[in-house]
Amino acid sequence: GDSVTQMEGPVTLSEEAFLTINCTYTATGYPSLFWYVQYPGEGLQLLLKATKADDKGSNKGFEATYRKETTSFHLEKGSVQVSDSAVYFCALFSSGSARQLTFGSGTQLTVLP
Amino acid sequence: KAGVTQTPRYLIKTRGQQVTLSCSPISGHRSVSWYQQTPGQGLQFLFEYFSETQRNKGNFPGRFSGRQFSNSRSEMNVSTLELGDSALYLCASSLEGPPDTIYFGEGSWLTVV
Numbered sequence: 001g002d003s004v005t006q007m008e009g010p011v012t013l014s015e016e017a018f019l020t021i022n023c024t025y026t027a028t029g030y031p032s033l034f035w036y037v038q039y040p041g042e043g044l045q046l047l048l049k050a051t052k053a054d055d056k057g058s059n060k061g062f063e064a065t066y067r068k069e070t071t072s073f074h075l076e077k078g079s080v081q082v083s084d085s086a087v088y089f090c091a092l093f094s095s096g097s098a099r100q101l102t103f104g105s106g107t108q109l110t111v112l113p
Numbered sequence: 114k115a116g117v118t119q120t121p122r123y124l125i126k127t128r129g130q131q132v133t134l135s136c137s138p139i140s141g142h143r144s145v146s147w148y149q150q151t152p153g154q155g156l157q158f159l160f161e162y163f164s165e166t167q168r169n170k171g172n173f174p175g176r177f178s179g180r181q182f183s184n185s186r187s188e189m190n191v192s193t194l195e196l197g198d199s200a201l202y203l204c205a206s207s208l209e210g211p212p213d214t215i216y217f218g219e220g221s222w223l224t225v226v
Binding site: 032034042043045089100101103104105106 | 117119146148155156158161168169171201203205210211212214215216217218219220
């Protein structure tokens with residue numbers, strides 16, 4: 001079945017540092033890939049998505065490129081802010097997903113001033 | 114455009130009781146999904162509804178049930194509550210279901226004591 005493996009957390013960075021959160025996947029066919037973010041006490045917000053190989057999703061300074069050859073969708077940001085502190089989830093949907101998103105375990109990011 | 118709305122946001126129930134959670138999807142969205150989030154199990158798919166029909170169900174016991182109304186609003190019910198049912202229950206909506214982008218509500222925090 002489908003699966004998503006995320007970089008273990010927690011991750012602690014200083015403000016303006018470079019962020020990478022690794023995400024790799026196993027899926028049937030050609031999945032759509034997503035990054036969601038969850039701020040403390042809130043639900044999930046869609047951060048970015050990519051639906052085909054080599055697509056780059058971007059939003060709020062975050063980027064991720066759909067790499068089919070390495071089955072990866074790593075999240076990056078060039079300069080993090082304190083307000084980026086949250087839990088980040090990588091997720092996929094594929095034809096084998098039976099109409100559900102498959103999530104990674106989440107990565108807690110803390111940005112210190 | 115209003116987002117996905119879930120009620121109640123917080124509730125405390127006693128073991129053995131039942132609970133009903135409500136979800137109003139984004140206007141125009143016909144697919145509603147439910148997910149359970151716990152620290153130990155992460156995000157797990159409960160079920161998905163489209164046009165009042167359950168299209169898919171996750172691996173949860175029969176105590177967990179749901180339904181969707183003609184206006185796309187959805188409810189989920191958990192009967193005979195157990196301590197392990199304490200979780201954040203997230204509702205999500207999309208236009209027609211995956212692979213359309215899925216948008217989440219802020220969730221209903223259930224505590225079973």
